[in-house]
Amino acid sequence: MYEKFWLEAGDAAALIIPGSQAISYFSDVTNLCWFLEPELGGEIRRLHRLVGNAAADDGRHIVVGTGSSQLFQAALFALSTSPEITAVAAGRPIPVVSSVPYYSSYPAATDLLRSSLFRWEGDASSFEDSGGPYIEIVCSPSNPDGSVKAPALSSSHGKRIHDLAYYWPQYTAITTPADHDIMLFTVSKCTGHAGIRLGWALVKDENVAKRMVKYIEVSTIGVSKDSQLRAAKILKAVSSGYELEETAESYKLFHFGWKMMNDRWRRLREAATATGVFSLPVFQPEYCNFKNDSTSPSPAFAWLKCEGGIEDCESFLRENHKILTRSGKHFGAHMKFVRISMLDRDGTFNIFVERLMSIKL
Amino acid sequence: MYEKFWLEAGDAAALIIPGSQAISYFSDVTNLCWFLEPELGGEIRRLHRLVGNAAADDGRHIVVGTGSSQLFQAALFALSTSPEITAVAAGRPIPVVSSVPYYSSYPAATDLLRSSLFRWEGDASSFEDSGGPYIEIVCSPSNPDGSVKAPALSSSHGKRIHDLAYYWPQYTAITTPADHDIMLFTVSKCTGHAGIRLGWALVKDENVAKRMVKYIEVSTIGVSKDSQLRAAKILKAVSSGYELEETAESYKLFHFGWKMMNDRWRRLREAATATGVFSLPVFQPEYCNFKNDSTSPSPAFAWLKCEGGIEDCESFLRENHKILTRSGKHFGAHMKFVRISMLDRDGTFNIFVERLMSIKL
Incomplete structure (x- = not known):
């Protein structure tokens, strides 16, 4: 997800190491x-x-x-x-x-x-x-x-x-x-x-x-x-x-990241709601001292729960819908839960949301 | 020791990593x-x-x-x-x-x-x-x-x-x-x-x-x-x-390294012999298939033994002669032995040999 940001950042984030350095x-x-x-x-x-x-x-x-x-x-x-x-x-x-x-x-x-x-x-x-x-x-x-x-x-x-x-x-x-x-x-x-x-x-x-x-x-x-x-x-x-003064918005990493994450979470929640098969954690907005604004969390992982009697959410998503996740059992939790990365490339995330949307019980 | 070689190597060994790479x-x-x-x-x-x-x-x-x-x-x-x-x-x-x-x-x-x-x-x-x-x-x-x-x-x-x-x-x-x-x-x-x-x-x-x-x-x-x-x-x-064709001798790392090591070992042996206080391992020359020549080993460490009744070689060198080494006891061996790095910068190696030469019992 961050690749786009760093492509824009250009030379400021590039490193040159001569062969004689850091020996x-x-x-x-x-x-x-x-x-x-x-x-x-x-x-x-x-x-x-x-x-x-x-x-x-x-x-x-x-x-x-x-x-x-x-x-x-x-x-x-x-x-x-x-x-x-x-x-x-x-x-x-x-x-x-x-x-x-x-x-x-x-x-x-x-x-x-x-x-x-x-x-x-x-x-x-x-x-x-x-x-x-x-x-x-x-x-x-x-x-x-x-x-x-x-x-x-x-x-x-x-x-x-x-x-x-x-x-x-x-x-x-x-x-x-x-x-x-x-x-x-x-x-x-x-x-x-x-x-x-x-x-x-x-x-x-x-x-x-x-x-x-x-x-x-x-x-x-x-x-x-x-x-x-x-x-x-x-x-x-x-x-x-x-x-630094006069820095464009596009050079502000945390704002870039927050915008991306916020948008992805919105789309994920819409998809989960549309299917009626899944639930997601609900977060309360809090005031962020860094952004000087009240914001809702947009975590790096989605902790998705299969509803409707699906006992093994990981297998259900993988076998029936070609969505790869990590089962809740690895996290000490029930297999109704899975963890999904929210940080993949745009293309992968888009396919994920599409596949999720298409799920009907 | 190798720094000199890599300073000469220049751009061939320099790496540039853009911020967007290797994420x-x-x-x-x-x-x-x-x-x-x-x-x-x-x-x-x-x-x-x-x-x-x-x-x-x-x-x-x-x-x-x-x-x-x-x-x-x-x-x-x-x-x-x-x-x-x-x-x-x-x-x-x-x-x-x-x-x-x-x-x-x-x-x-x-x-x-x-x-x-x-x-x-x-x-x-x-x-x-x-x-x-x-x-x-x-x-x-x-x-x-x-x-x-x-x-x-x-x-x-x-x-x-x-x-x-x-x-x-x-x-x-x-x-x-x-x-x-x-x-x-x-x-x-x-x-x-x-x-x-x-x-x-x-x-x-x-x-x-x-x-x-x-x-x-x-x-x-x-x-x-x-x-x-x-x-x-x-x-x-x-x-x-x-x-690559027509490469100068100065771009051949192993030849550079061997020449340096060989020279250092010669100087170390001369110093050890001059003092009469130390002995060093004796190696037999062997034929090297890479260099197409018979060569004597020139190891990265010298395994120096204190003779003349000195029981703790590491303390003797450190306390009396400001030479830092690693005691043989860490290697499962007697404290009459110490390990000395042969890979330090020229300046450090020169001082080491000078200090060693000056030792008389």
Whole structure:
């Protein structure tokens, strides 16, 4: 979906890397995160200041990662190896939970290597708190259902990872600068560049940040400098699109994105209503401090529910209507639900809406 | 060390990425490794054909990774989750071994998440083979000591990962195209671009390759496209330096590298001999099929031994002579040994040799 925007952006977002650049492993040995390119760190902070979606200054540490997937694992590692947790965990894996529906990659990434440090325990809402340590993942706005999510658990012995991949103005109202202990972001959902594999964490506690850095050091010896330099260029183009004078509307990424998303959601809702077979989440408008306007959420995914007795929505859509979705079962939810990407190219989205419209029970 | 070469190479190795390129997660959905950029796959095969250091065609699969560190872990995952191994492992972690001195990152990366799938067991030569499955890492030429290494174990129930990061003509004689089940390579040691975080594995077995892809999919959802596109450009410049007509000597990377390394090793040996305090490995010349000449190895690391009763070589060099090295203890060896990088910039290498020369007991 964002390709159109970046085609228009032209040279401002293009990167040239000579063969002799970015050779070394190191970016800044004076920084806790020694593999973070200083230019990228600067652009990340600048963008958060512009958008107002997260507190990124005042001693908060930036840890860069190979996408936020790697940072998620780095955070699990950092939290589960903290001295206060290992003291009480007594060698048992720390439970990792998230409230249903949760992002399907959380269980897969948590249990990939069957670690003795942490283990996926499923739905946070049904977690039996025995007084031991645990880690809750809070994804808000939520992947898959787009809702604004609060933590389900609140014990003092629990730790949290806040996945804020979708807390950008094209998807939801920016109501307040988030200010949690560990916050994850990714270029992929902010600007559309998924292939760049670049995410960042904002981390308050220095020792947690250090252990996250340690994880990334051992698992991939840092993060591609090429991706970092390109991400810096792209984020810079986004901020400049707003901050430089006389910038045309077409250079404002979040307004472009919001317009596209809003239009797609309108069309999706019309199609779903026309068929009478599906329902979609209903969102309340909220005031967005970035857009200075009251806006309804337009999430990156549609969490579609099959009505009318269809028990397996994914199979129904795939077998009968050639629509590929991801079943609710992967998200800890009922198979009546499916997750649908709202970020595909125009052509694909148009075909999807057409096929959906044609469905009659 | 390689910076000088790439400054000369100019535009041939420079990459331009427009903002609208490489947006998607996917590179080639028809390939088993769906996140491998086809251009990079082509250049990898072309380079192996040129150098003759590995069999990369005829159905062997290329799995790209965020450096060979990630591929090492992907290979551990793939081997330890194979149906034949899990059937006999009965839930116990598979022992992972490598003969001393081994690369210090193997134990760290193997045990990072305290996996129940595999566990570091140290020196392959002292491994007690109880008839169960195991994984042996064979790094040849060896990091840290530069020797050509054969596997220490040979049971039919064992698996091997061959780390061939240093099997390039600037470091060692290319005697035969390696043709093992799993072979790991990295751009870092081939062309010097460590910051690119890009490695590749050549894998014979389709199912092993699939599980390696699965590991990378879950841990980082693929590999930076920017790094892949740049690596393709750089490897292309290397091959073209040899294959295009009338190319000047200065565009031949491996000859540039070999000349530099050979000169550095000569100076290092002279310095070590002059002091009488140190010894270095002695290598026999071998015929290199790539250079069509008999050549002595000139490894990327010097495995230096303190003689004359110095028990802790690392401390001795650091505290008394301001030379930073890595102690032999990290490599499973005695503290009389240290590993020294031979790939630093000229200025740093010159200071190192000067300081070494000045040492008298």
